[in-house]
Amino acid sequence: MKKIYMIGIGLIGGSFAIDIKKHFPEVVIYGIDTNENHLNNAKELGVIDEKATLADLENADLVIVSIPVDVTVTLLPIILDKISENSLVIDAGSTKEAICKAVEHHPKRRNFLACHPIAGTEKSGPTAAISGLYVGKTNIICEVEKTTFKLQEKALNLFSTIGMRIRYMDPVSHDKHIAYVSHLSHISAFMLGKTVINKAKNERDIFDMAGSGFESTVRLAKSSPAMWTPIFKQNKENVIETLDAYINNLKRFKELMERDNFSEIFNEMENTNYIKQILNGIK
Template identity: 50%
Template structure:
């Protein structure tokens, strides 16, 4: 593997570039970004070795790391133009819609649907770092539809970056991510909004904000350019997760309103069981 092209030079795309360059110092990594400043920063930071709009025909892997609502058209345009030995991987947080959209493409075997469970609340090439992907889970969907020879290129890259591979159905992926990722971001954004509204009346509210607030609202610093499209692309699953969340909030509100201390205690005690689940996953 000698050449990679990255479209979208932000946190994820940039970290793939930095990680790949560290493991393969002689590799050529080209790339492009809709932001000319991001493109300049990516060159300065060593994420890419050359800025260019399109991958060369002998490029081994093209990585698409752009917002979720851009990936469908971008995948089709990219597959239409790449050489027959090039693998195209997207890093989008939603998979079902993309896999359906690409199902009939004549170069479907050159596409790999991927989603690295990695990130921070920061964005842009300056937020990228080589170890972002280290020991993180990389979810892959519909692997059987990707050419065996091209998959070997992906495995070589994933192994070099120390990614842990998991294989999942696209619908299952989107359904699960709505609960364990997308809903948590919504909760964080809405907590941030609620406190910002309160701040309009009480200017010193953040003086009382402790580590619990900071950790809970951390995700509200995430990029709207990335998250707004995710919420619409995975709409049905997110609405289902929100319905359950709102129902639980309403039930807890009713316990608080009726001063049901024992009921609140039992509810929180039951939820504490999540500690065991999270500890097992470490």
């Protein structure tokens, strides 16, 4: 692989670019982005070597698509139209069903590998891109059997070189499960942030009392609405299911408090402490 085209050079694409250049110094990274500022920043920061456009994609050995998932659905078929026969296209979207569906009958379906690298921060844009973002992180690959074997190999070599571990999953299960462990966390953080901001409008100095616990719990509320709105839209039914479950658990907790059933409140928390063992396994 000599020529890699990054479509979207924000946090996710930019961090891929940085580590690919580190491990494969012979590669030339071309950046494509509708945001001209991001493109210029990425060039100045050395995240990309050259600016490019979709018209150049025929030269690509590899195309990495890391843009909002609604744009991916529209653009992915066009990208596949433009690439050459031996080129590989990878996406990084947080939803997989709509994206896989968008290209299921495309003549170059076998040139596409559907991926979701479980990595990121609450920041966005090329200035947020960092080296090592993917080390030890999970990359979920969907419908691996639909990709040409040789191109699978290329992708796996790349992912293992930058330190990722691989899990295979079908797109429907991916979207169902990721709603719980990722999409719901974002909504819970956004609504926590909203609740406290609303309160702070009437009660001054409230944030002066906030500590590291609040900061950790609300961190994801800094995330990009442009990225997250289409994720929630594409994964609407699963996300609503998780919200229902979450709201019901909160209501039950509130009802236990109203009924002064604090021994059961204790049990609720003690049972959930089990998350310790689980989180120790994540790292």
